[in-house]
Amino acid sequence: MSWLFGSSKTTMIAPDDALPGRDRYPYEVPAVHAVLGTPLQGPWTPTTEVLYVGMGCFWGAERKFWQRQGVVSTAVGYQGGFTPYPTYEETCTARTGHTEAVMVAYEPGEISTYDVLKTFWENHDPTTVYRQGNDIGTQYRSAIYWTNDTQRELIEATREAYNEVLVARGYDPIATEIAPADGRPFYYAEDYHQQYLYRVPHGYDCHANTGIPLPALS
Numbered sequence: 001m002s003w004l005f006g007s008s009k010t011t012m013i014a015p016d017d018a019l020p021g022r023d024r025y026p027y028e029v030p031a032v033h034a035v036l037g038t039p040l041q042g043p044w045t046p047t048t049e050v051l052y053v054g055m056g057c058f059w060g061a062e063r064k065f066w067q068r069q070g071v072v073s074t075a076v077g078y079q080g081g082f083t084p085y086p087t088y089e090e091t092c093t094a095r096t097g098h099t100e101a102v103m104v105a106y107e108p109g110e111i112s113t114y115d116v117l118k119t120f121w122e123n124h125d126p127t128t129v130y131r132q133g134n135d136i137g138t139q140y141r142s143a144i145y146w147t148n149d150t151q152r153e154l155i156e157a158t159r160e161a162y163n164e165v166l167v168a169r170g171y172d173p174i175a176t177e178i179a180p181a182d183g184r185p186f187y188y189a190e191d192y193h194q195q196y197l198y199r200v201p202h203g204y205d206c207h208a209n210t211g212i213p214l215p216a217l218s
Contacts, residue, residue: 010136022085033073057135058077066195076193118214145179
């Protein structure tokens with residue numbers, strides 16, 4: 001979505017130079033997922049797990065996950081930066097440090113963490129830095145933020161396996177930011193961004209399957 005605001009900032013902002021933000025949302029966050037009818041901010045069942053991913057423009061990325069059986073809820077937002085409760089316009093300046101992220105709440109008994117990660121790795125380019133297709137800037141970086149050690153171990157294992165496949169085919173190594181979600185709050189985006197491609201079915205979507213499958217883990 002860089003074409004909306006002309007953002008092409010490819011230098012990560014320093015924490016002290018980031019926009020100050022605020023102590024609360026400057027807008028209302030929807031309570032219910034427009035497609036799934038489930039709580040957007042929880043609570044969900046005690047067995048629900050949450051993972052956060054950055055795959056470039058969050059509109060198309062979110063749809064990839066809400067279409068998966070076993071996904072309880074999804075939401076788009078801003079994560080991995082320094083500005084508390086940023087707006088979309090602020091994030092587009094590259095002065096918040098956030099990437100466009102998707103919150104994925106899922107039931108591991110219905111969809112495995114591996115299959116969630118398969119959707120992540122296979123539907124964007126994890127080898128580019130601060131870019132997805134024509135969208136250029138720090139807000140479009142590939143990222144994944146885990147919430148438990150089992151997720152972390154599987155993320156690292158799938159990253160290694162997928163990296164081997166990509167490098168063998170002549171692609172650059174994976175450049176995805178991998179970090180714990182703890183200390184990297186997920187800030188929900190404005191209402192008009194949530195489930196955007198449900199509201200605007202023919203809206204901008206830069207996501208398509210790469211055609212390079214994630215190998216099964218032994």
